[in-house]
Structures are given as C-alpha cells and as structure tokens.
Amino acid sequence: MAKVALPVSPVERKLPAPTWWTILAGALLLVVFAGYTVWAGVWTTAGVYLEDFRSYVATGKAVRAGTPLYEQGISHLPTIGGTFKYTPFAAGLFVPLTAIPKLLLPLFALLVNLFSLLAVIWICLGSLGHARDNGRIAATAALTALALPLQPVLMNFTAGQVNLILLLLVLADLTGRNRWWTGAGVGLAAAIKLTPAIFVAYLLLTRRFKAAAVSVATFAATVLAGFIALPRDSAAFWAANIADPSRITGDSDATAPENQSIRGALARILDIPDVSGPIWIPIAAAVAAAAFWIALRAHRNNQELLAVSVIGALMVLVTPWTWTHYWVWFIPFFAMAATAAHNARTWYPAAALTATYLLLFPWQVGTGRKDIPLVGLVVLPENYAPPAQAAAHALYVVLGLALLLLAGIRPTWLSPPNPQKVTTTTKATTTTGVRGQAPGGGVGVRPPQKGETPG
Template structure:
C-alpha cells in the first residue's frame, strides 16, 4: 500500500510540475515568436520558390537574414514543401528529439547509478531542462542549437562507449551547418585523436562542397561577404551577446578594441587547451567536450543567450561530480548556477548596460562560462569508469546506489585513440 501511495504521489507531482512548466513556457515574457525559424523558412522559399539568392533575403521589417553556410540552407530545403505552421512544428520536433537524446546521455548514467526511479527522475530532469533560459530561447526562436549540441555529443557518446572509430561525423556535420562547432575539431587535434579529427574535417568539407554544388553563387557570397558582415547578425554590444567580445563591446560601444579581444581569446584558448588535454589524459573526455563547449561560447564574436545550450554539459558534469563525491558545496554551486541560467538576469540591463552593476549583471552568463572553464572538475579514471559508485554516506549520497553503464570513457578501452 505504501508503494502504491508513493507511486501515486509521484505521478501527481510529475503532472503538477509538467503543467506548471508548460504554463510558464507559454506565458513567460521574452517569447521570441519563432523568429529564427521564420528566417530559415523565408530564406528557403525565397531561394526555391521565388528564384532569389540565399543571402539577399531579409526577414520583412528587419535587417536580419540567413547567416549560416549554404549547406545549412540545403539541409533545410524540405521547408519549401510545407506550410509555415508545419515548419514550426518540425523545428519544435527536432529540438524535442535532440533534448531527449541529451537528457538520456547526460542524466541517464547519473539516474542509474543513484538508483532513482527512471521515469520519475527523467520527468523531473525534463522539466528542469525546459526551464533553462537558453533552452527556452532555442525553442521560442526556432533555433538549431540543440540539434547541433546533440550532433556533437553523439560523437562524445561514441567515443565513451568503445565505438570511437566511428566518431567525428557528427562534429563535421554540425560544423558544416554552423561554424562554431569547428572548435570540437580543435579538441580532437589537441588531444591527438587524428583519425576522428580527419573524419570530422572530411565530413565538414564534403558537406560544404555539397552546399557549393547546390548553391554555387550563395557559397561564393557567404565565404567572401556574408561571413564577415556582422551587421547581418546584430549589435556586438547587445546584452544578449554573452561572449568575451560582448563584454568588451559593452565597455566600449563605439569602438571595442580588437586587440583586447584577440588577447582575451588567446588566453581563453590557452586555458581551454591545457584543461582539455588534462581531461583527456585523465580519461575524462566527457569533461573535455564540456570544456570545449564553454570555450566556444567565450571566443565566438557573438554568443546569443540561446547559444548557451553549450553550457548544459558542463552543468551536468558539475552536478554529477557533486553526487559522486558527496560534496554539498559543489551541489549548492551547481544549483546556484542553474538558477541564474534560468533567471533571465541579464535582461535587467537590456536598455542600459553601462556602469559597475551592469558590468557584473549584464555579463553574468560570461562570468559563469569563465568560472566553469577554469574550475570544471576533471575526474580521474577511477571516478568515470562504469563500475564507479556513489559514496555510501555523506550529504549527497543516496541509499541503494548501484553501478550503471556510464556515458563516460573507460581507461584502456578501444576509445584510447579517440576522444
């Protein structure tokens, strides 16, 4: 009877939390009305049905146009065959599928190891995931961010489960769709995964050439003009730009120093390369991928808030480490960072991002990225092997913890030549 009552309570709790989450998501301020999927949809139709050029299209009433490489437009060609509502539903469906895959990879091993009820834990994790501001924005903009993260971390999954020889294609496809994931090819290189780096590079080049064959004029326009035209993307100083360049632009809106940005980027990349190689040497490639996502957000000239889905794996690593070690302070830190990333805090300075308070608050997500880059735990192999278990005592321990198939690398496994 007690078991049935407990199960009923969990069902009611999940229903209540899911309903509350859904109400919040459909009523929350700053809903983006699927702006970006509107750009994709308009671009593809302008190109295919109206005979226009990809990079000549601007969404009506704005100066925003298509900013991705031509292969991205080629991959979105099915949009020319469907209605606008269907395009929105496709965008939502792809993001839901990507989110489900990421939750399975990131939360699944933790849930199994702690011995929690899988359906209940995944339901709670799904609600928590949906409340993150980068996730909310990705859905409401109709962005491709979650799909790209899933493509990249599919390779991380392959590498961590002994199938590293097939890894790299996901990174290559993501890079051909949007240039930011190219830094993960850099991760493969700095950790000497030559085979996977070659596969990722070859996939990216092949997809880019396919885009060039499908749209030769657009390819020429992108690589010679559109790629360098930041006005197509937006103002560097806009508060949504949570990159190092955004911080510098808000300090000097009239003329942000390119020299200062370059120095900062080099420092960030040096820290990232050092920590990434250390993670790989310890057998913790999952943390290495998470660190690479952080570096990508920091060094990109423009990192809108919805791009910060790349921070989610780092949060997962932080929370997982706190539970593994029974470290209350680390768990509190994870929860605090999560709450800030749900808060829309930076928008308090949307209209005025100058002054000491704004320097701290308007750049809050940049400070989180930097803090995680320098302090994200790198776990020794004994913590990341499949038979590692949670502590049997301590503030974060859970009675009945049991080993599980982990989504982390195993020292000496066939993945030693892959990431």
C-alpha cells in the same frame, strides 16, 4: 595457472527509481511543458513567436524560388539585414520545412527542440556512467523539466533556434564509443553554423586523427554539395568575410548585453562599440590555451563529457558575437553538477547549483518590443543601477569562465572518475623463462626453439 584481471568497461551507476519518483519526474515535465505553452501564447499574440524558425522556413522557400540569400538589398529574408546567416548547406536543409503544413510548423519546431533537450540530458547521464534503466529515464525527465526554463534554453524554444540540435550532434558524436563515423557529427554541426569547427582542433589535440579527418571530410562534402546545388550563393557566402560579426548583427556594436562573449564583455568594460581584434583576441587566445589544456587532461582521465563541455564553453566565449541562446552549453555542466549534488555527502554542491540556477532563471526584468516579457538577469535594462547592470551584463561570460576554472582546479567536483569493471580470466603461465624472472613478470618469455631445451 594464474588469474588475470582485465578492464572491460566503466561501472554502470544506478539512479534511484522508486515508482513515486518516476511519476513525480514525469508530472514535473508535464507541468513545465504546460507552462511553456502559456509562455509561447504570449509571444504568439505579440506576433514574434518562433521568429528565427520562421526565417529558416523563408530561407527554404527562397532556395526553391532561386532568390539570392546573401546579397544586401536584394535578399529579402525576415532576418537582420535581410540576408541568411548560416551556410548554403544549412539553407538546403531548411527546404523540407516548406513541405510541412503551416499550422503544424510550430508543433514541429517545439518537438524537435524538446527531443533534442531530452536526448542531450540522456547522453550526459550516460556519459557519467548511469545505466539505461528507469532511474535514468526519471532523472532525464526531471532534469529536462528543470533545464527548459533556463534563459538560454527557453529562448531557443521561443525563437525556434538550432543550438540544441548542434549541441546534440556534438555530444552524441564525441561522448559515445569510437566508431568509424566518429567526427561526422562535428562536421555536420560546423557545416550548419561554422563555430563547432573548434572541435576539430580538440580532436587533433587528443590525437584522434581519424575522427578529425572524418569531421573535415564531412564538412568539405557539405561545402561541395552547397556549390553544386547553390553555386551563386555558395560563392557569395565563402567569398565574404564570414568572421565579421556585423554579418550576424547588422552593425559592429559589440556592447549590447545580448553579446555574451569575451569580445562583448570587453566592449562594455572599455566602452568601445567596435572593439578591435588586437584588444580582445589575445585575451581570447589565452583563455583558449587554458581551456584546451583542461580539456586534454579531462580526456586523459576518461572524463570525456567534461572535456567536450569545456571546449563547448570555450567556443561560445571566443565567438565574436554570442547571443544568449548560444549558451545551451550550460546544460552539460548542469547535468554534471546535478549528479555531483546527488552523490555528495554535504549540502554545498546543491547550494552552489541552486544559486547558479537562480542566476540563469528567466526572471522578468522588463518588457521588450511589442510588450513581450524581457527575461533573464543577463539583459537587465537601463532603469536599473549601473553597477547592477554591469554585473548582470557580464553574467554568462563570468559563469563560463568560472566553469572553466572549476574544471581546471577541481574537475572531480563536476565529473568524478568512473571506476573500471574488471573480469577475471584464468591464464596458463610457465615457471621457466628468462633467468631470474619470476613468472608473470614484465619481460616477455621466448618460447623454446627447435633443437633447444628449456632451462
């Protein structure tokens, strides 16, 4: 008889959960939420609160009325250029918004984004091995309270954007257990905003062919549904140059500080508003090759949250036009860094996290249209010194590249390997077998056949 240890699952880590900490975390979330309502009131008074969300509602109404969604000069949606920016399938998803009473729409948008943020933090902590206990609940509340003021997150709440929902779809899909429907979340996210399709390449790279097939099949089903429900709009959308950034921005000027992509950073450095593909695509390709290698290594080391987050950061970096609110992919890194700072025996991780947090904090740097606050160092206005502007306007790109570099050279600083829990079972072994082979060796033992004697 011999005892054999078999790996079962990652060890569940415990977070501190004294009563005072749980109460403090909940109170912090309530205070931040109350502060956000004051912030939202300023934008509501200016008449620009939830602008993107209002465009989603208008798109739902246009679908019901049969109004064209993608035709310049004919479509009259409250968006840049008057046209819808997402897929026809996404337009169909916005139709139910038209059934919600107008007075309840702001509350609905707020609760959806708040739930998405809470769920993202909860999933991140779970992926890092933390048990489903009061400690994880308190940590989720505290980290959500701290994440909401980050400029990319705050602007998603203020504009009523969908980026937190897309982040949730991808994380829930790829960081949990493999199921037969794994990949469907990626397919749905790509069906709304196209860019998450990069995760199909990640699934192929990590040899999860079934999940990649589910993603592609889900996406294809949404395209087919779009053609069935909105044939004219679907033909117009898929026949257009969907990779043209002017479809999103209304012009080809990539130098605006709101464009926090590799293409935008290069446009500002070279002072080329319409920076061409031969200039920025080779650089983006080199970053992509490095990021995929980093993600593959993290996946093989059972650091799935880190792997998925690296691909998410890459997605935002290589998009031709990246609004600052796309950078909600900072959130998983924030959760990983906060956990690392909590577990560290030195003050350096906490200091680095604090410094990065302050860079992402929504400091008011001026006033924008209709006197609304202009927040975030990344959009530093022209009345500041040119060197400060240049550094600030590259902030998210530099931070994104720095996170990829850190994930490449020191991955355990963000996501320490999760030890495996083992169970011990008793297994009968035979003392006979291949001549010279000790019991329990690596060579299989053929059982005696009929007519043979052991020996």
